[in-house]
Amino acid sequence: MVSEIQKKRSAYVSVTIPENQQKELENYIGVDVNTTGHIAVMSNPKTAKVLKFGKKAEHIHKKYKNIRRKLQVKGKYKKVKQIKNRENRIVNDLNHKISKKIMEVAAENNSGIKLENIKGIRKTAKQRKSFKYSLHSWSFYQLQYMLEYKARLLGVKIEYINPEYTSQNCSRCGYLGIRNGESFKCPHCGHVNHADVNAAFNIALRPGGQSGADKDVSGGSTGAPQVATV
Numbered sequence: 001m002v003s004e005i006q007k008k009r010s011a012y013v014s015v016t017i018p019e020n021q022q023k024e025l026e027n028y029i030g031v032d033v034n035t036t037g038h039i040a041v042m043s044n045p046k047t048a049k050v051l052k053f054g055k056k057a058e059h060i061h062k063k064y065k066n067i068r069r070k071l072q073v074k075g076k077y078k079k080v081k082q083i084k085n086r087e088n089r090i091v092n093d094l095n096h097k098i099s100k101k102i103m104e105v106a107a108e109n110n111s112g113i114k115l116e117n118i119k120g121i122r123k124t125a126k127q128r129k130s131f132k133y134s135l136h137s138w139s140f141y142q143l144q145y146m147l148e149y150k151a152r153l154l155g156v157k158i159e160y161i162n163p164e165y166t167s168q169n170c171s172r173c174g175y176l177g178i179r180n181g182e183s184f185k186c187p188h189c190g191h192v193n194h195a196d197v198n199a200a201f202n203i204a205l206r207p208g209g210q211s212g213a214d215k216d217v218s219g220g221s222t223g224a225p226q227v228a229t230v
Ligand SMILES: [Zn+2]
Pocket: 170, 171, 172, 173, 174, 175, 177, 186, 187, 188, 189, 190, 191
């Protein structure tokens, strides 16, 4: 007599994989990955909710850089490499967690994600010297890749925006404000906010249509600052 297990072994299962159903988007959430001190800041204009991720990334980088420098002086090059690998694993893990969370929040809210065009970010890198680490490192590009990859898996739409003036414009009134490190103040409407949060709201509210990493943004005008006449 054939046992239940043997029956199961010879059985086959028909699996229906549902097509990725894209629902009507409710809104866009802005994600700033070029911040003063976080790996990413996420602002949702519809709910006014803000999420900040990876505050400790800069601290991790400094800590491991110091350790490596000391080892280098002592000529312990093998150890230097090990420490570098350890840092890479930590950052890799952080990027995974952060990109996963961002896309989960977007999917739950039925929102698309808006990101700054990468090439543009490199051009405006001088504006945000305080967190240089993210701008020129592999970790920054890794995060972008992970965001794209996870967005496809969850059916979250990504739009790229022109990054000009996302950190200087006021997300409430659109005029040029005063950016000082982590603080943003608008002399026109009185809006005060964390600079990264203000930038993430600008990203969310700006029209998309940039095609991503390969597009040159120098011809764009969406981000041109308005000058108040008050
Ligand atoms: Zn304002």
